[in-house]
Amino acid sequence: MILNKIQNKYLRWGIIACIGLLGFFVLFISSIRWGLWGKIPKEEDLSDFQYQRASEVYTADSILIGKYYLYDRQPITFKDIPEDLLKALVAIEDERFYEHSGIDYQSLGRVALKTILMQDQSSGGGSTITQQLAKNLYPRRDRVNTNIVVDKVKEMIIASRLEDIFSKDEILTHYLNTVSFGDNTFGIESAALKFFNKKAKDLQLEEAATLVGMLKATYGYNPRVFPEKSLSRRNLVLTAMAHNNFIEDAERDSLATLPLLLNYKEYDNNEGLAPYFREEVRKKMLKWTQEQKEDGNEYNIYTSGLKIYTTLDYNMQYWAEAAMREHMKSLQASFEKSYGENAPWVKNKKLVDKLVKQSSIYKKLKSQGIEEQQIWDSLSQKKKMVLVDWEEEKTVDASSIDSLTHYMKFLNTGSLSLDPHSGAVKTWIGGVDFEHFKYDHVAQSKRQVGSTFKPFVYTAALEVGIEPCTYFSAEEVEYENLKGWSPSNSGDKDETYLNYSMEEALSNSVNTVAVKVLEETGINNVLTMAKNMGIFTELPNQPSVALGTGEIYLNELAGAYASYLNKGRAVLPYFIRTIADKKDSVLVEFEPKRAVEPAYSEQTRQIMVEMMKSTIDKGTASRLRSTYKLNNAIAGKTGTTQNNKDAWFVALTPKLVHVTWVGLDNHEIGFRSTQLGQGANAALPIFAKLMQEMNQHPSYNEITQAQFERTDPMVLDMLDCEPVKKDGFFKRLFKNPDKKRKRKFKSGNSTP
Known part of the structure; x- marks a missing residue:
């Protein structure tokens, strides 16, 4: 060898x-x-490898507001990648x-x-x-x-x-679509949207260099966390580009002097625009994908890259949320001040104990077999935690019980705007803070609706033939066959001698008259009318239903009120227009769902709109005119429930229905006073501030400057009567305002 x-x-x-x-x-x-x-x-x-793609949620005006994903990735094609970005990548990597x-x-x-x-x-x-x-x-x-x-x-x-x-171009495309930019963000498109709020194809050279610079260490060179290190790394990328003759030295020197300007926008489930709305879309999409699976189509909202185009209006939602925050911050301060040192979350130990026992952490410890005293000792132990209020986030020494009582006092809200002719949702606010209050008061919460139910009573009354100029006494009556039930008004005793027309009674929300109108109409007729108008929730078959003791979903109420603007036909609120696949091919289009037949006559509709215009012009919601100086065409209704626990306002404009509720999640706590907790004070301002903002933008003139259809002169004649008549001398002589008149409730439909 x-x-x-x-x-x-x-x-x-x-x-x-x-x-x-x-x-x-x-x-x-x-x-x-x-x-x-x-x-x-x-x-x-x-x-044949496939990307896991994030599904995207868009507003009606095609603005991306959210994503559903396991990995935040939105793959793009080579033509959507700017040449400068490719050169920066090759030069440094x-x-x-x-x-x-x-x-x-x-x-x-x-x-x-x-x-x-x-x-x-x-x-x-x-x-x-x-x-x-x-x-x-x-x-x-x-x-x-x-x-x-x-x-x-x-x-x-x-x-x-x-x-x-x-090919080399395909390899670069696949790389830029799969590379991690940290924080569960994958691909250049998702990174561009997160750090600069723009698509990759729109990146400036210095922005592209910043993102490419992150690839060496996604955390260490994160421009949001370490801006100075990121800036230095960006300039190193620019130097590498100059070294490889991709840019001139002069251009490198010029770009290197530019500051690092981010427009950071994280698509977090708890943050960003319309989080409650996005969660409701997610639930709807999960249901849709399951239905598709049963039909043999495999779609996954977290990996299939679906594009969900909704009905939401971006600007209106932004303004609605700003209006909500401004009003609720002020209202919360007034609410807490009204209770002072006697607040139930401080003084009412029985109520606090009940709240604690209803909490998930208590139930978890209880299920583990831990004894009662040990549970309370554990929940009373102080530790560092973050508590949030309208002013700031504060790190404090607090116990789990302290945390529960802190959030127990928070007022919450739900509001919804929709197109009354199609049911398309324009704004959706499910609560004050999605991170801390996941419960959606638009789609999940049923609350007593108070006086916002009265229009349904009056609509039924008109349909059975009661004339709008029929007068009803405001006198308080004790109904002997209803266990002495005696509905009252918030006015003075002089009302005993007053008789209201239907328009005046509705616009001023007179409780005693509403009950008498229901009595004359018949409970069954009222309940049938409510159902025909889109109220599917079972309502109590009791006279108190006239005062809104029935609990109804907010979106259900909005769809029913839309009938007053939609030829008597209720609508079903909907919020997804189309669903497309990753290639933007439409998979399904959703059509508006409207009642086929009107629930009541056109004459009744016009009478009711005129009555609710009076509510705005001279009734319980007149502060829209006096305080907020709104001259728009508006009709509506305020609502306040017993013990001031729920405040409501419904606004009707020719092109928009807006419903707002304000209250506490704990039903046992209400506002301290009617002055503070009435719908006109607690709920109305959210709509008022939204409309004020919309009035400033000509692009919304189609909504803000729309006028109601011309009312039939015959309808106006039917409403042409004295709003209030006073009892004659002899009637007043034999009435004692200090003594309630007793009689039986006439309708045989009620349940005592």
Whole structure:
């Protein structure tokens, strides 16, 4: 053998060792290629991989407001990637990208020399963009040191196969669609939207350089967390571009002087615009995907990249939320001040104990078999926690009980705006803070609706033939067959002698008259009318229903009120227009759902609109005119429930229905006074402030300047009567305002 002819034994053994090492290396590489160290994807697998794509939620005006995802990724095509971004990536990450075939042996040699021989740990890993793509597609599952070499070799093999399958442009596209930018954000499109609130194709060169600079260390060079380090890294990317002749030195120097300007927008479930609305869309989408699965179509809202186009108006929602925050902050302060030191969340131990026992943390400890005293000791233990109010977030020493009582006093709200002709939702506010109050008061909460139910009573009355100028006494009556039930008004005793027309009684929300109108109409007729108008919730078959003791969903109430603007036909609020796939091909379009037949006559509709105009012009909601100076065409109704626990306001404009509720989640606490808790004070301002803002923008003139249809002169004649008549001398003589008149409630439909 040739080796035997070599006389120098050291040389001979050295050659043998080299051959052995080479053989071992070849066998080692082959064993990895054969899959002995774990499966390596074949070319057919690599050519057919699928991205997990985030589904996107858009407003009616095509503004992205939310995503549903496991990985926040929105893949884009090569044509949507700006050339400057590609040049920045190649310059800093792989300057010989267009010269190698997936493995840069020159770079590997440099790394080996510096790392192994010169112990230079800053020399980098020598991975090409193609190798990094391989790592993105098939992440390293086990990062112990013994497997690093195996992982590297696997990535080199995969990289070679990727280069055989894809063009250089396709590799860059796949890489930029899969690379992580930290915080569960994957791909350049999602990163551009998060850090600069724009699509990747619209990035400026300095913005592209900032994002590319993050790839070396997504946290360490995060421009939001470490702006100075990110700026330095961005300028290094610009220098690399100049070094590779992608930009001129003068352009690099000019760009390097620019400040780092972010427009950070995280698509967090708890934050951003319309979080309650987005959650309701998510629930609807889960139901839709399940229905599709039953039909043999596999869609996943977290991975399929669906595009959900909603009916929400971006600007209106933004203004509605701003109006809500401004009003609720002020109202909360007044609410707490009204109770002072006697607040139930401070003084009412029985109520606090009840709240604690209803809490999830108490129930969890109880289910674990922990004794009662130990549970209370645990919940009373102080610890550092963050408590939020309208002013700030505060880190304090507090117990779980302290936290529960802190949030117990928060007023909450729900409001909804919709197109009365289609039911398309324009704004949706389910509460004051989605992070801390997940319960949606639009779709989940049923509350007593108070006087906002009265229009249904009056509508039924008109339909059975009661004339709008029929007069009803405001005198308080004690109904003997209803266990002495005696509805009253908030006015003075002089009302005993007053008789109201229906219009005047409704506009001033006179309780005693509403009950008498219901008595004359018949409870069954009223309940049937409410059902025909879209109230599907079962209502109490009792005279008190005239005062809104029935509990109704807010969106249900809005759909029913829409009938007054929609030829007597109720609408079903809807909020998804179309669902498209990842290629923007429409999968389904949702049509408005409206009642086929009107619930009442056109004459009744016009009478009711005129009556509710009076509520705004001279009734309980007149502060829209006097305080908020709104001259828009508006009709509506205020509502306040017993003990001031629920405040309501419904606004009707020719092109918009807006419903607002304000109260506490704990039904046992109400406003301290009617002055503070009435619908006109607690709920109305949210609509008023929204409309004030809309009036400032000509693009919303179609809504704000719309006028009601011309009322039939015959209807106006029917309403042309004295609003109030006073009892004659002899009637007043025999009436005692200090003594309630007793009689039986006439309707046979009621349940005592």
